[in-house]
Amino acid sequence: MQKKIADILDSLLAMGASYADIRWHQDDWLQSLSTLKGILHQNSTRKRQGAGIRVLCDGAWGFSSTENMNTLADTAKAALEQARSAAQLRQFKIELSPKETLISEFQTHTLIDPRTVSLEDKMKRLFELDQLLRAPEVDLWSVSFEFYHRSIYYADTEGSKIWRKINDVAASLDCSGIDIDGLRQKRSFEIYQDINKSVGWENIIDQDLNVKASQLVDQLKEILKAPQCEQETCDLVILNSMMALQVHETIGHALELDRILGYELSYAGGSHVNLDDFDHKVFGSKKLNARADGTTPNSPGTTGFDDDGVPGRNVVLIDNGILKNALTSRSTINEANTLAKRKIFDQSGGANRAESYRHMPIERMNNINLDPGNDGELEELISKVKNGLMVESPRSWSIGSNRENFHFACEIGWKIKDGKISHIVRNPTYGGASIPFWNSLKYVGDKSTWRLEQVYNCGKGQPNQIMRLGHGVPVCVFENVQVGSES
Amino acid sequence: MKVDHQLLINANQYLKDQGIKGQIVFRSERSHLVRAGRNQVSLNTSEEAARFFVQIQLGKKQSKGEFVLKNNTTEELIHEIKELQATLPLLPEIDHLGDLLNLAQGDYNDDHSDMDMINMDTSLMVDVYAKAVNKFADKGCEVSGAFSLGTYAYSIINTNVEQPISYRGSDYNVDVVLQLKEHNNKEIKSSQVGASLAEINADAMIEELDRHFLVKTTTHRKSVPIGKYNVIFGPEAVAEILAYTSWVGFSGESYLMQTGMFKKGQHDIGSKVFGDNITITNDPTSKHSLFKRRVGLNGILRPAHTIINKGILKNLIYSSKDICDRYGIVVDNDFATASFELLPGTGPATWTELVQQTKEPTLYINTLHYMNFTNVAKGEFTATSRFGTYLISEGKVQDHLYNIRVNDSFHHVFNNVHWLSSKITSVNLSSTYGMRLASSVSVPEWIEVKDVPITACFAPELSENA
Ligand SMILES: [Zn+2]
Numbered sequence: 001m002q003k004k005i006a007d008i009l010d011s012l013l014a015m016g017a018s019y020a021d022i023r024w025h026q027d028d029w030l031q032s033l034s035t036l037k038g039i040l041h042q043n044s045t046r047k048r049q050g051a052g053i054r055v056l057c058d059g060a061w062g063f064s065s066t067e068n069m070n071t072l073a074d075t076a077k078a079a080l081e082q083a084r085s086a087a088q089l090r091q092f093k094i095e096l097s098p099k100e101t102l103i104s105e106f107q108t109h110t111l112i113d114p115r116t117v118s119l120e121d122k123m124k125r126l127f128e129l130d131q132l133l134r135a136p137e138v139d140l141w142s143v144s145f146e147f148y149h150r151s152i153y154y155a156d157t158e159g160s161k162i163w164r165k166i167n168d169v170a171a172s173l174d175c176s177g178i179d180i181d182g183l184r185q186k187r188s189f190e191i192y193q194d195i196n197k198s199v200g201w202e203n204i205i206d207q208d209l210n211v212k213a214s215q216l217v218d219q220l221k222e223i224l225k226a227p228q229c230e231q232e233t234c235d236l237v238i239l240n241s242m243m244a245l246q247v248h249e250t251i252g253h254a255l256e257l258d259r260i261l262g263y264e265l266s267y268a269g270g271s272h273v274n275l276d277d278f279d280h281k282v283f284g285s286k287k288l289n290a291r292a293d294g295t296t297p298n299s300p301g302t303t304g305f306d307d308d309g310v311p312g313r314n315v316v317l318i319d320n321g322i323l324k325n326a327l328t329s330r331s332t333i334n335e336a337n338t339l340a341k342r343k344i345f346d347q348s349g350g351a352n353r354a355e356s357y358r359h360m361p362i363e364r365m366n367n368i369n370l371d372p373g374n375d376g377e378l379e380e381l382i383s384k385v386k387n388g389l390m391v392e393s394p395r396s397w398s399i400g401s402n403r404e405n406f407h408f409a410c411e412i413g414w415k416i417k418d419g420k421i422s423h424i425v426r427n428p429t430y431g432g433a434s435i436p437f438w439n440s441l442k443y444v445g446d447k448s449t450w451r452l453e454q455v456y457n458c459g460k461g462q463p464n465q466i467m468r469l470g471h472g473v474p475v476c477v478f479e480n481v482q483v484g485s486e487s
Numbered sequence: 488m489k490v491d492h493q494l495l496i497n498a499n500q501y502l503k504d505q506g507i508k509g510q511i512v513f514r515s516e517r518s519h520l521v522r523a524g525r526n527q528v529s530l531n532t533s534e535e536a537a538r539f540f541v542q543i544q545l546g547k548k549q550s551k552g553e554f555v556l557k558n559n560t561t562e563e564l565i566h567e568i569k570e571l572q573a574t575l576p577l578l579p580e581i582d583h584l585g586d587l588l589n590l591a592q593g594d595y596n597d598d599h600s601d602m603d604m605i606n607m608d609t610s611l612m613v614d615v616y617a618k619a620v621n622k623f624a625d626k627g628c629e630v631s632g633a634f635s636l637g638t639y640a641y642s643i644i645n646t647n648v649e650q651p652i653s654y655r656g657s658d659y660n661v662d663v664v665l666q667l668k669e670h671n672n673k674e675i676k677s678s679q680v681g682a683s684l685a686e687i688n689a690d691a692m693i694e695e696l697d698r699h700f701l702v703k704t705t706t707h708r709k710s711v712p713i714g715k716y717n718v719i720f721g722p723e724a725v726a727e728i729l730a731y732t733s734w735v736g737f738s739g740e741s742y743l744m745q746t747g748m749f750k751k752g753q754h755d756i757g758s759k760v761f762g763d764n765i766t767i768t769n770d771p772t773s774k775h776s777l778f779k780r781r782v783g784l785n786g787i788l789r790p791a792h793t794i795i796n797k798g799i800l801k802n803l804i805y806s807s808k809d810i811c812d813r814y815g816i817v818v819d820n821d822f823a824t825a826s827f828e829l830l831p832g833t834g835p836a837t838w839t840e841l842v843q844q845t846k847e848p849t850l851y852i853n854t855l856h857y858m859n860f861t862n863v864a865k866g867e868f869t870a871t872s873r874f875g876t877y878l879i880s881e882g883k884v885q886d887h888l889y890n891i892r893v894n895d896s897f898h899h900v901f902n903n904v905h906w907l908s909s910k911i912t913s914v915n916l917s918s919t920y921g922m923r924l925a926s927s928v929s930v931p932e933w934i935e936v937k938d939v940p941i942t943a944c945f946a947p948e949l950s951e952n953a
Contacts, residue, residue: 040549046552046553064532067538086528140744184746261525266524396859397859398869398870407892
């Protein structure tokens with residue numbers, strides 16, 4: 001097949017393409033297992049294969065995919081035709097920024113490959129955790145595991161050849177019950193990763209999950225009878241999974257270069273960031289340091305190379321509050337620099353990623369991380385808050401089309417009074433305008449509060465692509481935030 | 488791509504010979520998508536896919552798989568089924584597991600696909616954007632959007648029957664968005680959805696954009712104080728509200744599990760849940776239904792359902808086999824192919840009429856962006872306005888507004904509809920061409936809702952309060 005791919009790439013050049021690449025998913029495997037109320041709910045295995053071909057011709061992109069490898073040559077011709085037809089309405093000729101030609105490979109660091117674990121053992125662990133979520137107050141509960149493996153071969157007309165074997169592991173625990181007002185409340189947990197460990201079945205047998213399951217049930221019991229979160233302006237302590245959402249929605253999406261240029265306008269939206277803003281704009285307080293780090297170990301956002309064949313890089317996005325860089329690909333930085341009439345971006349940030357062989361890669365988050373700060377451990381952060389709220393676990397989110405504002409609801413909140421946790425509150429929500437909000441960042445937790453959260457459901461683009469990525473984030477404290485419990 | 492029905496019959500026979508119950512679904516698609524941005528085509532893609540979805544059960548044990556086969560042969564399919572078979576002994580029993588669904592049999596094989604879409608020249612799609620660029624580029628606008636079209640098919644067989652049942656269809660959906668670069672990057676949009684190439688009307692889209700362009704460039708942009716307003720929602724916003732309500736309201740499974748907005752004892756079948764002027768159906772035979780699929784993706788016949796009749800809850804939709812089995816309920820529909828319709832009223836049928844009859848200050852919201860539930864149990868949602876937010880009063884569009892945030896509940900909305908337009912329109916719900924399956928809802932072109940809470944206005948000078 002590698003020979004066939006090389007021949008097709010050669011033939012595309014011969015037919016007039018200026019560049020082409022092929023991503024062949026030799027093996028695209030997904031196993032989903034879940035329980036619902038103590039009974040097996042989902043047990044399915046998905047096996048796919050296919051290839052996506054991307055062709056640059058007359059300065060425009062064409063893309064075509066197939067699941068039938070017997071017709072790969074026809075798919076290549078279709079992609080070339082798409083590029084020619086796209087070139088009929090072109091204002092700016094796409095020129096790829098240079099990259100190194102590489103013959104290389106990447107493999108997720110896995111101790112126990114989930115594909116080698118028997119279904120019996122998987123069921124045993126699933127139901128063991130399910131059992132821990134049972135309680136009289138809990139009327140709905142579930143445990144789910146998802147194991148994902150992809151073997152991908154990438155080759156392009158510049159001579160790069162890259163082999164990747166990628167494993168992802170997800171697991172979540174959910175429990176819910178009816179509160180004192182007759183309304184449903186939920187607590188959930190999704191596993192995160194440790195940059196010093198590995199990604200595999202070992203994540204699932206980790207006993208921390210047992211502790212987490214019991215904690216969720218205890219917290220739910222308290223939420224069911226807790227008072228509503230009061231509407232006020234106060235300090236807000238945001239724990240990791242909620243911080244991941246905050247970073248994701250108001251930094252990550254806002255800094256995708258295709259969005260900034262206007263290529264996502266009709267669907268996901270634009271960005272409040274302009275090309276003029278780089279190197280000048282005060283995005284947040286001096287405590288804010290953010291990166292797009294394609295090298296964070298053990299994250300679903302780390303795949304060795306992006307789908308331009310560019311190795312993962314660690315790019316500083318925001319340096320002491322000042323906007324420095326964006327999520328970039330080979331296709332867009334030349335256009336952005338030309339429009340800005342200055343060299344904002346010197347090379348691709350390696351963030352051009354596709355959900356699968358069926359999709360054209362576009363600028364996507366890899367790992368949008370915040371550096372840990374110097375304001376102490378969680379207890380110390382809480383002790384600095386006179387009147388505040390601490391929140392965890394996204395329940396709902398809605399964000400303005402230019403990422404300029406947001407409204408989030410959380411599963412759980414804790415009222416903080418005089419540096420101590422006072423009680424749990426129900427239905428906490430908070431919202432704000434993105435830039436003023438990041439400028440109200442008051443304290444950033446130290447390394448002990450930093451955690452690598454996994455995100456499995458980031459949607460963007462047309463056709464819509466659901467992407468896996470990571471957010472390494474510390475616990476942070478913001479001042480003067482509008483909180484409440486109203487919807 | 489056509490599936491050889493004999494292949495499905497052969498694999499089904501294998502299951503029968505093994506004494507196993509099972510169901511095999513074949514799905515295929517061929518799609519094109521053109522995306523535009525900054526007055527040019529930024530992406531032109533095509534895709535073909537063909538997959539098998541197999542579910543087998545033996546006693547109270549069940550296993551499922553999804554496969555792409557190299558050559559689509561009986562041998563390959565049976566090989567995958569055997570692998571699933573081997574997992575059965577390792578699985579726990581599912582006590583509530585019921586028999587397979589009764590598939591439709593007989594004259595229900597429909598073909599509504601527009602064959603012109605299969606190997607079409609995508610220049611036709613590019614032309615829609617070229618027209619918009621010609622019209623608006625020299626007025627300081629940047630054109631963007633996405634145009635998706637394609638054909639799809641599904642065939643289903645199970646061990647209760649001898650013959651597969653199948654459906655083939657096609658659809659298109661297109662958006663054209665203008666960003667008014669010389670007018671503070673304001674945005675306007677026009678959309679269309681349909682089932683065949685011949686229905687595409689680029690000129691109508693240009694006209695609609697022109698109408699919004701005029702409002703945005705001849706009125707001032709203002710902010711409004713937060714508070715309650717009467718709001719006229721445009722078709723995209725009404726469709727969004729209806730779609731979200733259907734997920735948390737009309738799904739029988741969420742009612743059974745009490746994870747939705749209708750509470751047992753309070754919102755049971757036969758109770759009054761919405762205002763008298765609200766009737767909502769799920770009717771594949773309706774003349775307004777764009778994709779008239781008599782058989783769902785699960786292979787069962789889809790009856791015409793009235794969900795809400797004059798505010799009274801009449802039916803819910805049951806389509807998840809596992810949840811229905813748990814509660815001993817019969818699956819009676821397929822949510823994936825549902826065709827909801829909010830019946831029209833006697834309100835204005837044209838934009839001019841609408842504006843002329845609006846005397847009191849009223850907000851107009853064209854589209855609701857990024858809707859999400861803030862509290863499902865109460866049917867509460869939030870979203871921001873987009874692609875046109877106006878203040879209308881004294882029979883005139885007075886101003887256009889900064890985007891605003893709406894925080895309301897579906898209960899409140901559908902109990903406070905002042906009027907519904909007499910004109911009905913279809914709105915696309917399948918914004919992606921994933922494994923293509925067309926979806927749309929039919930709604931009145933406009934509805935007016937009283938006392939909608941507006942909780943933020945995103946004018947720059949107010950941003951610290953937003
Ligand atoms: Zn996202």
